[in-house]
Amino acid sequence: METLRTSSAMAARSRALRAEDRVVGFVPTMGALHEGHLSLIRIASALADVTVVSVFVNPTQFGPTEDFDRYPRDLECDAALAEAAGCDILFAPEPADVYPRGHATVVHVERMGERLCGAARPGHFDGVTTVVAKLLNVVRPSLAVFGQKDGQQLAIVERMVADLNMGVEIIRAPTVREADGLAMSSRNAYLSAEERREAPALYRALREAAALYEGGERDARAVVGAVRSLIESGSRAAVQYVSAVDAATLEDVAELRPGTMIAVAAHFGGTRLIDNIVLP
Amino acid sequence: METLRTSSAMAARSRALRAEDRVVGFVPTMGALHEGHLSLIRIASALADVTVVSVFVNPTQFGPTEDFDRYPRDLECDAALAEAAGCDILFAPEPADVYPRGHATVVHVERMGERLCGAARPGHFDGVTTVVAKLLNVVRPSLAVFGQKDGQQLAIVERMVADLNMGVEIIRAPTVREADGLAMSSRNAYLSAEERREAPALYRALREAAALYEGGERDARAVVGAVRSLIESGSRAAVQYVSAVDAATLEDVAELRPGTMIAVAAHFGGTRLIDNIVLP
Numbered sequence: 001m002e003t004l005r006t007s008s009a010m011a012a013r014s015r016a017l018r019a020e021d022r023v024v025g026f027v028p029t030m031g032a033l034h035e036g037h038l039s040l041i042r043i044a045s046a047l048a049d050v051t052v053v054s055v056f057v058n059p060t061q062f063g064p065t066e067d068f069d070r071y072p073r074d075l076e077c078d079a080a081l082a083e084a085a086g087c088d089i090l091f092a093p094e095p096a097d098v099y100p101r102g103h104a105t106v107v108h109v110e111r112m113g114e115r116l117c118g119a120a121r122p123g124h125f126d127g128v129t130t131v132v133a134k135l136l137n138v139v140r141p142s143l144a145v146f147g148q149k150d151g152q153q154l155a156i157v158e159r160m161v162a163d164l165n166m167g168v169e170i171i172r173a174p175t176v177r178e179a180d181g182l183a184m185s186s187r188n189a190y191l192s193a194e195e196r197r198e199a200p201a202l203y204r205a206l207r208e209a210a211a212l213y214e215g216g217e218r219d220a221r222a223v224v225g226a227v228r229s230l231i232e233s234g235s236r237a238a239v240q241y242v243s244a245v246d247a248a249t250l251e252d253v254a255e256l257r258p259g260t261m262i263a264v265a266a267h268f269g270g271t272r273l274i275d276n277i278v279l280p
Numbered sequence: 281m282e283t284l285r286t287s288s289a290m291a292a293r294s295r296a297l298r299a300e301d302r303v304v305g306f307v308p309t310m311g312a313l314h315e316g317h318l319s320l321i322r323i324a325s326a327l328a329d330v331t332v333v334s335v336f337v338n339p340t341q342f343g344p345t346e347d348f349d350r351y352p353r354d355l356e357c358d359a360a361l362a363e364a365a366g367c368d369i370l371f372a373p374e375p376a377d378v379y380p381r382g383h384a385t386v387v388h389v390e391r392m393g394e395r396l397c398g399a400a401r402p403g404h405f406d407g408v409t410t411v412v413a414k415l416l417n418v419v420r421p422s423l424a425v426f427g428q429k430d431g432q433q434l435a436i437v438e439r440m441v442a443d444l445n446m447g448v449e450i451i452r453a454p455t456v457r458e459a460d461g462l463a464m465s466s467r468n469a470y471l472s473a474e475e476r477r478e479a480p481a482l483y484r485a486l487r488e489a490a491a492l493y494e495g496g497e498r499d500a501r502a503v504v505g506a507v508r509s510l511i512e513s514g515s516r517a518a519v520q521y522v523s524a525v526d527a528a529t530l531e532d533v534a535e536l537r538p539g540t541m542i543a544v545a546a547h548f549g550g551t552r553l554i555d556n557i558v559l560p
Contacts, residue, residue: 011447104389104439105443105444106387107386107387108388110386112384133444134443137445159382163383163384167417
């Protein structure tokens with residue numbers, strides 16, 4: 001596995017790969033790799049000739065009071081995990097390389113980034129879309145793999161890639177979960193033992209929503225209410241939102257249907273967790 | 281010369297050209313081609329193997345009270361002129377192809393688009409950067425040629441291309457002028473005979489600024505004041521702004537130096553004209 005530390009080195013390597021007609025697959029990450037990321041790398045590696053993984057804790061997608069400084073960083077460990085999962089090129093640039101002095105461009109997706117997580121994290125998705133646009137332009141992959149766990153991010157990235165005619169295939173990869181159902185997340189490491197015990201309440205409630213849907217319930221408001229009650233009765237979590245939206249457009253739906261995403265965000269102590277399911 | 285009417289056809293053609301290792305040069309236009317555009321096409325054609333010219337009157341860069349509806353359109357005439365200047369592929373998409381239903385992405389360059397022309401045309405440069413990003417991603421040229429006449433647009437596009445790691449070389453082409461000094465512009469067609477007689481006052485004033493600079497004057501405020509007085513005494517134009525800025529960053533300068541752009545916008549009757557010079 002090669003490690004590249006600058007955008008110019010990565011862009012040059014990528015130009016050479018394209019000249020050789022190699023199919024490049026890309027997995028952007030913020031590091032702190034867990035089994036969820038590794039599943040994305042394995043998918044990319046199965047679909048592409050060359051798999052590029054970026055590790056970059058992107059400052060512009062953190063709010064001023066968020067966890068940018070304490071976000072877990074261990075490049076050596078990430079490199080070993082990525083390589084074992086099939087990564088061929090690890091791209092790990094520094095913030096000053098990604099955002100040199102004078103950087104002034106923002107890629108903004110209207111409406112979709114302002115709701116759900118965006119309501120509590122103003123500017124977050126502008127940070128995501130801007131850095132993803134930059135990384136896609138540096139790596140120039142044929143395909144890029146994103147996890148369904150960050151379902152809003154995925155829909156927004158799909159919108160951006162289509163709108164800006166970026167010509168990259170976006171692959172939706174299923175959420176990887178712990179044995180008790182908790183969606184894998186780098187932020188799970190922040191949970192106390194007690195919070196960790198309670199955190200599977202999110203997925204339990206989402207599974208119950210799926211069961212209600214399978215049982216014939218179509219009323220979004222009733223199911224959203226049930227999910228909220230289940231989380232609140234099964235844990236001490238402070239629910240930030242439960243929403244039923246179209247998984248592609250993120251618009252609220254009144255009636256559940258295939259492709260509806262039921263998404264939830266809740267605080268367990270100081271840790272904000274998100275999860276979602278998409279109805280089949 | 282080939283004419284392509286959809287982004288997907290253009291993207292496919294461009295993929296084929298890249299597979300053949302052809303150097304693609306690109307000139308984006310809104311049509312109504314004049315000698316200024318033709319000079320850009322000739323420059324692209326001299327530098328590239330294949331020259332692509334887009335003709336697209338971009339609705340998102342016009343304000344609600346601006347001239348989108350009456351902007352001159354004549355694709356047949358544009359096609360003949362472009363071909364004679366060296367265009368190999370004319371890309372002329374429809375608005376519904378460029379902005380399909382649900383389009384929601386905006387590329388925004390902070391600060392640079394809010395001053396000079398941006399102060400009078402809010403949102404204009406977001407329209408420009410968004411469509412240029414899209415066109416560059418569809419055409420995927422090695423180089424793209426823009427005219428110095430739209431100096432603010434040029435600086436903003438350069439910033440965006442660098443910030444989003446687009447990997448396209450931007451070529452600055454000199455302003456082409458009528459015999460009496462008036463910068464060529466599709467909007468010159470709106471001028472009455474009398475306005476047309478007075479319009480060269482802009483360039484006369486800019487030339488006087490250059491002469492003052494060559495004579496040793498370095499005070500930006502003095503030169504800007506002189507330019508404004510010259511325009512106002514030499515015509516009935518309503519000056520919108522005269523500014524001395526860094527041609528790359530668009531920041532105001534107090535002291536003139538090589539690379540300072542002196543830029544002006546003024547109304548001649550209902551027609552808004554712009555012009556600029558960059559100090560050598």
